[in-house]
Amino acid sequence: MLLLAVDTATPAVTAALHDGASVVAESSSVDARRHGELLLPTVDRVLADAGVRLDAVTAVVAGVGPGPYTGLRVGLVTAATFGSALGVPVYGLCTLDGLAYASGLDGPFVVATDARRKEVYWARYDSPRSRVEGPFVDRPADIAERVAGLPVVGAGALLYPDTFPDARAPEHVSAAALASLAAEKLAAGAVGAFENEPGVPPQPMYLRRPDAQVPKNYKVVTPK
Known part of the structure; x- marks a missing residue:
């Protein structure tokens, strides 16, 4: 087993690898405005630290929030893309559950x-x-x-x-905590305890509408 976990639901951009027994590599940075720029380099750093290639990953874990629309989408889309490219399952966990797990x-x-x-x-x-x-x-x-x-x-x-x-503590979630929690659930056969059903991509927890909305009384212009 080699789980890749990512989370971008908070200002933390975080990734980790878990081999089923322990976390083998992790990396996090805090920047609420650069999730899209930082996540892939963070994943690359974790893979390099562990000395493995991306195709060694057997499952992907993504924090599903709750979180702001733009940042949260970065992690979920990335996780879904990895899962599709590698042909491996993608599991969703509530970001708050990762913080709870890390609190002890x-x-x-x-x-x-x-x-x-x-x-x-x-x-x-x-x-x-x-x-x-x-x-x-x-x-x-x-x-x-x-x-x-x-x-x-x-x-x-x-x-x-x-x-x-x-x-x-902690202030922000870490992918290491998400990976460890996911590894426990998988080892116990508790797949139904994830936020998504088996084979169904994880869905984001927004809990409210996004900030960006179509303006009211929008004037539609059509060619004459």
Whole structure:
């Protein structure tokens, strides 16, 4: 087994390789405006560090968000392209699940990432492997009572300390965590625990409409 994991749902552009036993290579950078420029070089770096070619990959794992439209699409389209070119399955995992897994927290906690527009993407967990509520997109003040007293993992906690005073690491998702979580699920035969059905490409979790929309009262010009 050689899993290639990628995620571009947050400002982190991240890739990792997992051989079924452990992460063999990983690379991440944080740049919210350059997902399209950075992802393929990041994948190339990971492959080079592991000393393998892309055609050695046996499965691809992609973070499906939630996340902003443009950045999230970069990772999903890249993962789908790799899967099609290599003839290997592509699995989707919730990006927030990767953050939860990397946190190592045992009790109830929340994961919150930046959704822009003064909102956060968030979900509640009973353990690093068990999401019990969400994901949702909300203004922090609107969920203050629901998350009161719980540790909060992710950049959302740092952006809104009044609502999330107990901020915990990590701030951004890592593909290494996604790859490790996916390897566990595959080893347990829990294919149905992924965000997509077997043979169906992962779908992005947007949770709201994209910022770019067709203007209202758009005037259609036709040739005379």
